[in-house]
Amino acid sequence: MRKVGILAQGFVDWGGGVDFLRGISTSLHFADPQLEQHVLLPLRGPRVVLEAVRERVKRLVGRPTHAAHRPGRAHVERTFAETGARIHAIDLGPAALAGAVRRLGLDALLPAIAPLPDDLGAPWVGYLFDFQHKHLPHFFPDAERAHRDAAFARMLDAAGALIVNAQDVANDVRRFYPDARARLFALPFNAAPGADWFDQDPATVARRHGVPGPYFIVCNQFWKHKDHETAFKAFAALAARHPALSLVCTGATNDYRYPGHFEELMAYARREGVADRIHVLGLISKLDQVALIRGAIALLQPTLFEGGPGGGAVSDAVSVGTRSIVSDIAVNRELREPTVSWFEASNPEALAARMDEAIATDDGARADPAELFRQGEARRVQCGRRMLEAIEFAASLRASRSRGLP
Structure with missing residues (x-):
C-alpha cells in the first residue's frame, strides 16, 4: 500500500467532519509514515457548481443547509499540514473519483460516506456514522428516518469493509442489520492534539x-x-x-x-x-x-x-x-x-x-504538552493500524472478486 485517497465529500461541510478527517489522516500517518496521502476535496467542476446552486436555493427557502458551517479551504489545508497530505480539488461524483484514482495512482480510498461503484479502479472503505434515528426517533421526521434506513442498508450491502467510530455503533449494526455483509472495523478512541494547539494563551x-x-x-x-x-x-x-x-x-x-x-x-x-x-x-x-x-x-x-x-x-x-x-x-x-x-x-x-x-x-494544573503529544500519537497509531486492516481487507476482497471467487 503506497497511496491512499482521503475522501472529503460529506465531511468538509462542517467543522466536526473536518476534525474526523484529521483523525483519519494523522492516524494513518503515525501508523505508516511512508504512506502517501491525497485528500480529494470537492471544490471545482460542474457538479460542484450545481450543488452550490442547490445550497443557495435551500437557504432562500429556509431549508437546512451546511453551507453556513463549512470551514474555508485555509482551515482544511492547516488540518492536513502535519501529515504532509496533498490536497486535490476535484468535482463531485464517481467519474471524478475514478479520474483521480487513475491520475494519482491511488491504491485505496476512504472514508466513503456513500457507496462507491465497483469499477472505480481501487478498493474503498465505507463509513457509517451512527443510529441516532433509531434510538431517538422523535427527533427525526418520518421521511428522514426512512431515508437513513435506506442509505444505511445500501452501504452495508455494498461495502466490503466499513469503519465506525465506536463499538457501540458496531453493536447497533448487528442489532438493526443482522444480515449485513460488510466487515466492521470499530476505530479506537484516538484523541490527539494538533501541532499548534498549545500556541495560544x-x-x-x-x-x-x-x-x-x-x-x-x-x-x-x-x-x-x-x-x-x-x-x-x-x-x-x-x-x-x-x-x-x-x-x-x-x-x-x-x-x-x-x-x-x-x-x-x-x-x-x-x-x-x-x-x-x-x-x-x-x-x-x-x-x-x-x-x-x-x-x-x-x-x-x-x-x-x-x-x-x-x-x-x-x-x-x-x-x-x-x-x-x-x-x-x-x-x-x-x-x-x-x-x-x-x-x-x-x-x-x-x-x-x-x-x-x-x-x-481544580488547581489549574495540566499535563505537560510533550506528554499529551506522546499519548495522542500512541492513540493515533492504534487507530491507524485498525484502518490499515480495513484497507487491506477491502483490497483482498476486491482481488478475490476480480478472480471470480466468492
Whole structure:
C-alpha cells in the first residue's frame, strides 16, 4: 500500500467532519509514515457548481443547509499540514473519483460516506456514522428516518469493509442489520492534539471573547439531543454559590428540527437570572475553541447521543489535558481516560454535583504538552493500524472478486 485517497465529500461541510478527517489522516500517518496521502476535496467542476446552486436555493427557502458551517479551504489545508497530505480539488461524483484514482495512482480510498461503484479502479472503505434515528426517533421526521434506513442498508450491502467510530455503533449494526455483509472495523478512541494547539494563551483568548473568571465550557451545536438544557439547569443551580462562575458555549445555535430551541434555552437562563453569565460564542476558530477548552475548569458533555465516545468535544478536551464531565450513555462509557468522569444523563442535579467537585479540586494544573503529544500519537497509531486492516481487507476482497471467487 503506497497511496491512499482521503475522501472529503460529506465531511468538509462542517467543522466536526473536518476534525474526523484529521483523525483519519494523522492516524494513518503515525501508523505508516511512508504512506502517501491525497485528500480529494470537492471544490471545482460542474457538479460542484450545481450543488452550490442547490445550497443557495435551500437557504432562500429556509431549508437546512451546511453551507453556513463549512470551514474555508485555509482551515482544511492547516488540518492536513502535519501529515504532509496533498490536497486535490476535484468535482463531485464517481467519474471524478475514478479520474483521480487513475491520475494519482491511488491504491485505496476512504472514508466513503456513500457507496462507491465497483469499477472505480481501487478498493474503498465505507463509513457509517451512527443510529441516532433509531434510538431517538422523535427527533427525526418520518421521511428522514426512512431515508437513513435506506442509505444505511445500501452501504452495508455494498461495502466490503466499513469503519465506525465506536463499538457501540458496531453493536447497533448487528442489532438493526443482522444480515449485513460488510466487515466492521470499530476505530479506537484516538484523541490527539494538533501541532499548534498549545500556541495560544487561554487567558488571552478568553479576554478577547469577553469571558471572565472561572468557567465551564460546552462545545456542541445547539441540537436538541446535545441536551444543553441539562447543562443550563446545572449551571443555574451552582450560580448563586459561585457568583464569579461562567458557562461558555461554542457552536452554531440553530436546530432545523426545533427552530425555537435556542431561544427557549436563553429564555430559561433569563428567568433564572444567569443569562449574562452564559457566554454563547457561536462558531469560532478551532484554535480559539481549543484555547478556551484548555482554560476551562472542565468541558461539559451532556449529550443524549453520539456516534463516537464523547463526540469531538471530549476528544479535544482529552487531547489537551482538560477534564470532561460526560453523560453516562453507552457510547460514552467506552472512554477510558483519567480526565473523564460521568454523570447520569438528563440529570442536572447529578451534573451540578460533578461540577462542584471539579471546582473544589481544580488547581489549574495540566499535563505537560510533550506528554499529551506522546499519548495522542500512541492513540493515533492504534487507530491507524485498525484502518490499515480495513484497507487491506477491502483490497483482498476486491482481488478475490476480480478472480471470480466468492
